[in-house]
Amino acid sequence: MTRLEDLLRQQFPTASLMEDISELHVGSFPEWNSLAHFNFLLLVEETFHLQFTVDEMSELKSIRDIRARLAAAGIAA
């Protein structure tokens, strides 16, 4: 099963991530700026075969937000 943590590492290969990523959000480390976040959301979409709305693209700002949105679609990540 692919987990958000793997995708985070894929999007930010140079960032050093802590064990528990659930508290991370846009800006948690320098590489995670708004543009990189957009690319990260596209990666999440592609991996889990779903599409966020325009509003969600600006509202989903943290791992917690994304997990909740995925859970609502029946996806555990």
Next chain:
Amino acid sequence: MLPGNPAWQGLSNDHALKFGDFAEWSSFLLNPPRDSHESDTFVLVVFLQDVISFESISALMKGNASPQDLDDLLAPLLMAIEHFDSHSSNRLIVAWSNAYSPGAIEYARRIPAWELIAFRMEARLREWQTHSRNLFLLPLDRFLAEAGRADCFDSRNYYAAHCRLSQRGLAVLAKQIAELTKRFFSAPKKVLVLDCDNTLWGGVLGEDGVAGIRLGQDGAGAAYADFQRVVRDLGQRGALLAIISKNDESIVWQAFEEHPSMVIRRSDVIGFRINWKDKSDNLAELADELGVALDSFVFWDDNPLERESVRARLPEVTVAEIPREVWHWPGWLASSNLFTSFENTTEDFRRAEMYRSRSLFRSESAQCRSESDFLKSIQLQPTAVPVSDALVSRAAQLAMKTNQFNLRTRRYDEAEIRQITHEENTVSFLVHLKDKFGDHGNVGLVIARRTRNHKVAFLDTFLLSCRVLGRHLEAWMLDQCIQRLGMEQVSILLAEFAPTERNHVAAKFLSEHGFISDTQWTPDWQNMLEPLSNRHEGNFFALDLTSAAVPYLDIYAR
């Protein structure tokens, strides 16, 4: 364009990518950067809807849009592109797309307005392009359509991040940019090596007989014939066609001559190995016979085992990973870019003929007793030709592609050649050769630059196409260079041999033509030839032009 998106990964592996802000496109084009490196390439990606407003299109459609009306709408964009192209020596790729997809009814009785605009824009850019060396066009809609337009656009991305394309669309864009930039830095392939059975025709000739192979009429047979048409077309545009097949030679030629649907003629085939030997050995032999390096070969064989074996034994060879089914082949080969140049030079169209005469030269010279008598008998007629605007592309092609007889293997593109040959202190010329075996075209390039010490010149580029080796043409080229430098009062010609894996054939040229290695220079010379202080000992040579006696010139005396 979503910098950092995985779609850009492939391109950023080979290049350093920088992204500009779309809002700045016009100020960027109107003020080309001054600090750019010559080899930098700029890419402008335009969606027509971002530079022309819907309101102006609506107004346009109220009347009959004249070309002038369209030009007025396009003027800001076209003027900026033309300005950039006139004021920058960098390459500019303009990629454009019409993001608006009207329905069938809009097309039924007229051309939809946005398409009129797109047609006009392309026509104007193509017109400009005929006078421009650095403008490259990428009509993006053609490539997006191939990948599936609906999957390539993503309106959500546009409203959320001003990017009209989906990840897939970005990947298409990145791939096409990569195809162009690859060709900026590496020459197309030269030789297409084909198998016969289940490649040029369906079936096995040895078992099915000439009448039994599938070629021409029926479904798959028609696909084989179409594949042959694409192959032959490549041959006529400069690719050399060769055959390597495990077969009996006589029956293969019988099929070529007797099968009514054969498209490729025996005379199209420039080299062949039809025998039962290992295909890698045959390939290596063929490379030697044609004088073409293996990395210019493409190997096309339906048998995955043969492909794997060649890939393992001759990693330089490009093994075409071909679609499994023959009906995909014609389209696959036609759009592969493997053999395609941006521009075809006269030499491209005549290449097969030239290589044929090279084979003839080799077989006749092998029969003749004295080399000198033989060379005198073949009526060599070299000419030194100035690198005019019309010949810049040929000069760059030689600089890019010549691997064997090339003293320094400096790769210059067209822009660099144009710049170097216009420098005041430079002596440069192309070498054209005709002889009994035919007109070989422009086969050599010499560039010598006077150093700050005006008595000394440096041989920057000295190269000769391998297909005319064996004629001592390099001696004649050197003599021509010396004569021209003599007129400029130059008395010492410095040269460097920079060894590569491929230029052994030129290794002894300098020492055999009177140059003295820097290991044997007198102290006088050592002093005069500073500041070449960081040179590699043993690779630098000098020739005293006041006493130089170039050998072999009697061959060329008329």
